[in-house]
Amino acid sequence: MEKKSQLDYSLGSEDQLAWKKKYFFDPRGIGFLEPGIVGLDDATMSAYNVAKSSYQIHPEVFNMEYLSKATKLDKKDIIKRMKRMYNEHLIMYVMNPATQVYGYGLYYWFVKLKEGTSETEKAELAQWFQNKDDICTGYKCKDGDFDFYNGNHMRVLDNLLSTVITPCKDNPCVEFVHICPIRRDIRESHVNMWDSTSETFRDNIWGTGQLEKLAKMQKLLDLNDLKIFKALNDKKPVKDMFDFKVLHQISGLDENDMLNGFKSLVEEKRIIVPLFHLNFPKLGLTEKMFVIKMFQTTPSYRKAEIVDDLVAIPEFNMVKEFSDAFYDAVCFAYNEISDIDALRKKISSYAEVEEIKESNVDWMFRRWVCRLDEKNGFWEECVFTDDFLEDRTDKNSPLYCTIAGKEDKK
Amino acid sequence: MKIKAPRKYVIDNLKYALNPASIAVVGASRYDGKVGYKVIEGLNKYGYKGKIYPVNPRAEKVHGLKAYKTVKDIPDEVDLVFIAVPAHLVKMILEHSVAKKAKIVVIATSAFKEIGRGKLQNELTQYCRDNKLPLIGPNLVGMGSPFLNFNCGFIPYLPVKGHVAMISQSGANLLAALGTSQMLNFGMSFFVGLGNKADVDFSEFIMYAANDEHTKCISVYSEGIDSPEAFVQACNNVVAKKPVVTIKVGGSKIGNKAAFAHTASENTNTDDAYYDKLYEKAGAIRAETWEEFLDISLALGLQPPLKDDNVVMITNGGGSGLLSCDHFERKGMPMRELSEISLILSLKIRAYMPMFGSPLNPVDISGTATPKNYKGAISQAVCDPNVSGIYGSICPTSVTDVAAVTDVYIEMYNKYKHLGKPFVMECQGGQECFDSIIKLRKNGIPAYSTAEQAVNAIVALRKYGKIKEKF
Numbered sequence: 001m002e003k004k005s006q007l008d009y010s011l012g013s014e015d016q017l018a019w020k021k022k023y024f025f026d027p028r029g030i031g032f033l034e035p036g037i038v039g040l041d042d043a044t045m046s047a048y049n050v051a052k053s054s055y056q057i058h059p060e061v062f063n064m065e066y067l068s069k070a071t072k073l074d075k076k077d078i079i080k081r082m083k084r085m086y087n088e089h090l091i092m093y094v095m096n097p098a099t100q101v102y103g104y105g106l107y108y109w110f111v112k113l114k115e116g117t118s119e120t121e122k123a124e125l126a127q128w129f130q131n132k133d134d135i136c137t138g139y140k141c142k143d144g145d146f147d148f149y150n151g152n153h154m155r156v157l158d159n160l161l162s163t164v165i166t167p168c169k170d171n172p173c174v175e176f177v178h179i180c181p182i183r184r185d186i187r188e189s190h191v192n193m194w195d196s197t198s199e200t201f202r203d204n205i206w207g208t209g210q211l212e213k214l215a216k217m218q219k220l221l222d223l224n225d226l227k228i229f230k231a232l233n234d235k236k237p238v239k240d241m242f243d244f245k246v247l248h249q250i251s252g253l254d255e256n257d258m259l260n261g262f263k264s265l266v267e268e269k270r271i272i273v274p275l276f277h278l279n280f281p282k283l284g285l286t287e288k289m290f291v292i293k294m295f296q297t298t299p300s301y302r303k304a305e306i307v308d309d310l311v312a313i314p315e316f317n318m319v320k321e322f323s324d325a326f327y328d329a330v331c332f333a334y335n336e337i338s339d340i341d342a343l344r345k346k347i348s349s350y351a352e353v354e355e356i357k358e359s360n361v362d363w364m365f366r367r368w369v370c371r372l373d374e375k376n377g378f379w380e381e382c383v384f385t386d387d388f389l390e391d392r393t394d395k396n397s398p399l400y401c402t403i404a405g406k407e408d409k410k
Numbered sequence: 411m412k413i414k415a416p417r418k419y420v421i422d423n424l425k426y427a428l429n430p431a432s433i434a435v436v437g438a439s440r441y442d443g444k445v446g447y448k449v450i451e452g453l454n455k456y457g458y459k460g461k462i463y464p465v466n467p468r469a470e471k472v473h474g475l476k477a478y479k480t481v482k483d484i485p486d487e488v489d490l491v492f493i494a495v496p497a498h499l500v501k502m503i504l505e506h507s508v509a510k511k512a513k514i515v516v517i518a519t520s521a522f523k524e525i526g527r528g529k530l531q532n533e534l535t536q537y538c539r540d541n542k543l544p545l546i547g548p549n550l551v552g553m554g555s556p557f558l559n560f561n562c563g564f565i566p567y568l569p570v571k572g573h574v575a576m577i578s579q580s581g582a583n584l585l586a587a588l589g590t591s592q593m594l595n596f597g598m599s600f601f602v603g604l605g606n607k608a609d610v611d612f613s614e615f616i617m618y619a620a621n622d623e624h625t626k627c628i629s630v631y632s633e634g635i636d637s638p639e640a641f642v643q644a645c646n647n648v649v650a651k652k653p654v655v656t657i658k659v660g661g662s663k664i665g666n667k668a669a670f671a672h673t674a675s676e677n678t679n680t681d682d683a684y685y686d687k688l689y690e691k692a693g694a695i696r697a698e699t700w701e702e703f704l705d706i707s708l709a710l711g712l713q714p715p716l717k718d719d720n721v722v723m724i725t726n727g728g729g730s731g732l733l734s735c736d737h738f739e740r741k742g743m744p745m746r747e748l749s750e751i752s753l754i755l756s757l758k759i760r761a762y763m764p765m766f767g768s769p770l771n772p773v774d775i776s777g778t779a780t781p782k783n784y785k786g787a788i789s790q791a792v793c794d795p796n797v798s799g800i801y802g803s804i805c806p807t808s809v810t811d812v813a814a815v816t817d818v819y820i821e822m823y824n825k826y827k828h829l830g831k832p833f834v835m836e837c838q839g840g841q842e843c844f845d846s847i848i849k850l851r852k853n854g855i856p857a858y859s860t861a862e863q864a865v866n867a868i869v870a871l872r873k874y875g876k877i878k879e880k881f
Binding site for chain 2: 040046049050053054056057058074178249250252377378379380383410
């Protein structure tokens with residue numbers, strides 16, 4: 001048997017992955033551990049749920065001791081600033097749930113509009129995406145190879161095709177839709193996810209001087225605000241994440257139960273990554289989206305190595321690896337506070353890279369399932385539209401999600 | 411949590427649960443599929459005239475109304491706080507409600523004692539009691555009244571106006587009753603879901619209903635009565651004035667467990683016999699099935715009690731008469747022959763039937779009976795001083811004008827209702843009988859599609875007659 005690459009990109013222990021030894025090739029290139037399923041209202045989620053439901057009025061659910069030490073700011077000042085940042089819709093507390101459970105996929109897809117499509121037509125399509133509750137994350141792009149980049153959690157691919165992709169493709173303005181199943185979710189909103197290398201999981205990555213540049217380029221957040229924002233997302237044990245006494249005071253739930261429950265999800269099972277999202281378009285930031293296509297002869301492990309190289313670049317605030325798609329990876333970096341040319345040059349330096357497509361993201365519809373749509377009064381409205389037990393191809397099915405398709409009726 | 415007796419401050423504040431001048435809806439949502447949206451939608455749709463304050467720290471507006479971050483931020487007084495947020499936020503909202511000096515809170519939220527969070531539920535309840543803030547719920551569907559145009563909860567429609575106060579632990583069965591109300595003209599004065607009834611107890615709503623001008627029958631669906639002394643005391647206080655009908659479910663072995671998982675009802679050391687005794691002591695009338703519960707509630711809400719067993723059944727169908735005879739006997743109230751009730755009536759009533767009719771009881775005026783026959787027999791019977799109640803039956807033969815006979819019963823009822831003798835009807839058949847039942851009910855006569863249902867209603871009216879004598 002051919003010797004494997006020195007780097008093992010598989011998740012899980014040897015015992016857990018023993019089943020792979022039956023095969024010459026690892027199934028799908030990478031074997032993976034199914035982390036299990038946890039209901040959003042499960043008791044283990046309590047700490048997050050209490051914080052998510054009350055941080056808007058009680059920012060002190062977060063560990064003010066920790067934040068104060070990290071930022072060298074007074075606790076009262078931090079609370080005041082957090083309230084302002086929330087009230088001005090600059091930050092939102094969210095979480096990314098692991099979706100690599102077999103049969104529960106994460107699909108992203110790029111949309112390109114036909115030449116000559118008017119801004120009005122594009123805006124109408126943007127509104128459709130904005131209101132489409134099947135879509136958990138979505139971006140509007142300009143000046144480049146794509147016009148939209150959206151993502152869905154779906155267990156059944158036909159459900160995705162039926163409710164989202166096909167109606168989108170059928171739009172006369174749409175040139176193409178390219179689906180990119182996620183192979184590895186490595187970094188989102190600056191924070192490393194479960195598919196990063198093990199020891200870097202939950203690292204909060206910013207490039208040198210980026211926060212300072214951001215503080216200077218706009219007036220909504222000063223450097224202290226940004227320090228708070230960064231400290232909120234910085235990797236720390238779950239026990240230091242919240243003030244569990246405050247969580248208890250708000251909810252009446254047991255402090256230890258909340259700690260142990262959430263710890264098991266975040267630190268042990270690695271199912272959840274809680275974090276604050278920065279409403280970057282409101283700050284005047286745009287994202288450069290590099291969509292990387294490698295030669296098809298590139299073996300999977302090599303693709304993974306290249307992507308891991310790119311992840312080491314701190315200016316990339318989002319990195320994902322695709323499979324079974326036209327493209328192999330996507331990386332985001334802020335245009336205004338990154339050296340975009342250097343990043344492009346770096347990506348181009350790999351012989352395996354056949355082509356880089358680019359666009360600039362100037363608007364974001366949702367951060368995971370939370371709407372960012374303050375213009376229409378839906379800021380932080382959370383809609384989870386998993387297709388569990390649903391056949392969305394059958395519009396007459398009684399199990400068909402009542403939310404999906406609603407926007408079509410409007 | 412147990413109470414020993416109905417509490418005055420709670421009873422006094424229950425008016426804010428059904429007729430508040432202002433409501434804070436905590437968890438008011440911008441999405442029409444969510445409970446918090448439905449609450450405000452229901453309030454608006456059914457014509458609530460008071461002030462509505464959506465509370466949602468994420469939203470600027472809900473339903474076009476300014477949203478507040480917390481109850482405390484509402485600038486005006488708040489009578490009722492309706493809570494439709496996850497359980498982990500309820501403690502904080504109760505604290506805000508106390509700070510706001512709200513009059514009453516309603517917690518629709520589930521996931522308390524019924525899933526093992528008994529300690530938390532008790533702590534929250536005690537907090538409310540310490541602050542004299544009545545708490546309805548948690549784990550309930552809502553409440554409302556058709557007289558007050560008030561639909562507060564996630565309730566699809568209001569019942570038709572009527573006289574039954576429906577106090578239910580189960581939201582699903584409450585909704586079933588509302589559906590029945592719409593379909594079968596089962597009139598209600600108000601309805602309320604109590605859910606886990608952590609604080610506000612059956613007994614307190616019974617006391618409230620006693621003073622409600624539209625309520626004539628108080629119906630209580632329970633999965634467990636954990637404050638029996640208070641229940642007995644409340645019933646004893648009201649049954650001389652208004653009947654209390656009860657149904658207790660979860661008596662079976664597995665039902666007992668299901669009742670705990672549903673509304674955290676504990677039934678330790680209780681059984682059916684225990685509840686029989688409890689209801690007897692209370693002076694409440696117990697129904698065994700859901701159908702019986704609704705049927706007898708309807709009758710008691712519409713009709714006066716039956717003072718003795720002298721009921722005359724007038725029918726054009728011998729079969730329904732026989733079904734009735736047997737069921738009266740099964741229920742321990744055998745029918746008396748007409749000659750025993752009134753010898754002269756048995757002779758007089760002959761004039762309104764053909765020679766093959768039967769002047770026994772049931773009085774079978776035959777399948778060829780005309781509206782005139784019915785009118786004569788009914789008027790003759792109701793005017794007889796020995797007759798205490800009329801039980802009418804219509805069998806739709808090809809020569810029976812069901813609609814006309816229905817009108818005759820209504821006419822006779824209206825003409826003689828000052829005599830205080832209850833009228834109950836049975837109309838078994840097809841669409842014409844269904845229409846007849848609805849029309850009779852709309853005109854204040856409890857009417858049913860089977861003989862057994864009608865008999866159950868009459869037996870309940872008699873039971874209430876006895877209870878009134880006792881209390």
